[in-house]
Amino acid sequence: MTRWFAAVVLAASLAVAAGGAVFAQSSSAEREPEEPTVFPEGENRDEVFYVCTACHGSDLVRAQGHSRERWAEVLGIMVEKHNMAPLEGEDLDKTLDYLAKAFPPKGRGYTNPFLNRSTAK
């Protein structure tokens, strides 16, 4: 292999590698790693954070505000639809306590007219 040819091959492979790196970076699979501190302070915050962000970003959780009962339903959906390992006993209690405190129902006083209509008989 002549010297110039080796240089061209090297340059070409570097270009491919660089292109690959750019592509990998733009893939949505590459998320910024999150820290438990993105969740509000509270008892069991870290545990809940790690359970819930094993599958998705914390934003899905943070975007919502529910009562303890509704959070229990959300967890039911995670288990039934998304194959989350069911939480039981103390783990379930701690998780629900944290979620209900950290992400309580939003906009108290506002009732969703669509929800009302579906429950009115």
Ligand code: HEC
């Ligand atoms: C085994 C995987 C898994 C685990 C663990 C998990 N989830 Fe999910 N969750 C999902 C999937 C999959 C979705 C749907 C994602 C999407 O729509 O992009 C989802 C969506 C959600 C949503 C949005 C639902 C909606 O209708 O908008 C909330 C809220 C949520 N998860 C809360 C939680 C909480 C709280 C925990 C921790 C207790 C948790 N998840 C743990 C898989 C999981």
